Amino acid sequence: MKIGLRTVKTAFSAAVSIVLASGLGLLNPASAGIISVLSVTATKRSSFLTGIYRLLSLALATGIAFLCFYILGFTPWAFGIYLLLFIPAAVSLNLSDGIVVSSVLVTHYLIAGYITWELIANEFLLMIIGVGMALLMNLYMPDVEKRLKEDQEVIEAVFRKILHDMAMYLNENQKERSLFARCDDLKSLINEGQDWAKNHAENQLLSKDSYYLDYFTMRRIQSTILKDMLRLLERVIVEPEQVKNIQELLAYTSQTFSEANDGREILDRIRAVYEIYREKPLPVSRKEFENRAELFQFLQLFYSFIEVKEEFAKDNLNKINGNNREEG
Numbered sequence: 001m002k003i004g005l006r007t008v009k010t011a012f013s014a015a016v017s018i019v020l021a022s023g024l025g026l027l028n029p030a031s032a033g034i035i036s037v038l039s040v041t042a043t044k045r046s047s048f049l050t051g052i053y054r055l056l057s058l059a060l061a062t063g064i065a066f067l068c069f070y071i072l073g074f075t076p077w078a079f080g081i082y083l084l085l086f087i088p089a090a091v092s093l094n095l096s097d098g099i100v101v102s103s104v105l106v107t108h109y110l111i112a113g114y115i116t117w118e119l120i121a122n123e124f125l126l127m128i129i130g131v132g133m134a135l136l137m138n139l140y141m142p143d144v145e146k147r148l149k150e151d152q153e154v155i156e157a158v159f160r161k162i163l164h165d166m167a168m169y170l171n172e173n174q175k176e177r178s179l180f181a182r183c184d185d186l187k188s189l190i191n192e193g194q195d196w197a198k199n200h201a202e203n204q205l206l207s208k209d210s211y212y213l214d215y216f217t218m219r220r221i222q223s224t225i226l227k228d229m230l231r232l233l234e235r236v237i238v239e240p241e242q243v244k245n246i247q248e249l250l251a252y253t254s255q256t257f258s259e260a261n262d263g264r265e266i267l268d269r270i271r272a273v274y275e276i277y278r279e280k281p282l283p284v285s286r287k288e289f290e291n292r293a294e295l296f297q298f299l300q301l302f303y304s305f306i307e308v309k310e311e312f313a314k315d316n317l318n319k320i321n322g323n324n325r326e327e328g
Contacts, residue, residue, distance in 0.1 A: 009137035010040040017133045026129075027122050028108055035101055035130025040137060047138040050097060051131035057098025058105060058127050061086055065106045066115050074113045082106065101127070144200050148212045151193035152259055155219055158186045160254045162226065166233065167250035170243055177234060183227045190220045211316055215259070218312040225305040232298045237291055245273045249302070262313035263306040270303050 014033040021029035039054070041047045064086045072078035083103065090099050105123045109115045162182055169179070197212035253266050277296065 006040060010037055010134075013037075013040060013133040013137040017129050020133070021126060021129050024125065024129075026125055027119075028126065031105065031108075032126045032129040032133075034104070035127060036133045038101060039131045039134035041134075047131075047135045051135055053095050054098040054101055054131055055124070055127055056093075057090055057095040057102045058124060060089060060093070060095065061098075061102035061106050062109075062115075062120055062123070064089065065109055069109060069115060074110055076110075079107070079110050144196050145212075148193065148196055148200060151189070151196065152215065155186065155189050155193060156258055158182065158189065159219075159222070159226070160257045162186065163250050163254035163257060166230065167247045167254065170233070170247060171237055179230055180227065183223060183230065186226075187220065187223045190216055190223055194220065214312065214316065218308055221308050222305055225301055225308070229298060229301045229305065232294055232301065236294045236298060245276060249273055253306070261309070263310040266306045267303065267310060270299060270306065274299050274303075 013036040017032040017036040018029050021032040026032070035054075039047060039050050041050055061082075065082050068078045068082040068085070072081060086103070087096075087099055090096050090102075105126065108123060109119065112119060162179055165179055194213065194216040197216050201210050201213050249266075249269055252269060256266065274296075277292070277299070280292075
């Protein structure tokens, strides 16, 4: 049986919450522990927001409970009316995460048979202790940046291999078709990296570092374009005198494909090849015309493939330079 870090944090925060609530002489101290159990989330930011929303939810619940109990009495029927009013109100105010916890605390008013400022303070302190301990436990999160960098390296290596093989397999449809499965595997790797990047971004309380999330989003877009490029190559027959141009373009891209490459040199090379094709004599047959048109489309897709990276590099120049200095 494996006990994860989140389980350890949940157990510890619940126990400390109960001890702290008991030490302060609060009524129903075990409720602080239950609140803590429900408030230890996967990331720092989600724990912080959960705490804020639950305090607001408790304020709303207390106001509605006060009206219901003092008009209808401290009865189960009054509690039912409270739920009929509180649940839609909480949902409409985006406080639905606090419905269960707040309603449990409201039952303390019901059991006591009265609502005083002292009892209200008791319930808010239980909530503050529970969500506060959960947030305190979540301040420690394993650093996943090393994992993200490793994922980047793996993904870029797969991109390089696919681009290299595309260059080698020109005009060989059977071999080109085998690259589609590798594109699917590549997208799975990117999706996994994107999930880690989301957690990393959510664990930045005081800053909003979305670099890795933007990076994997950029690579996901590129992987989709790469698959479209493969579909075209599967249909296109590259003219013998032009094979070298396309092969050199793909090979150079595979050799220089990296986080640090802003793509400008590759874009220049694509434009140069595009001009070579434009200056060629017009096609003399329908089949040649269609083939030429699809080859132009391939170059346009190739341009878009690199342009996505160029835009990312412009937006994240400082971060990319910082990463390169760290590696150097």
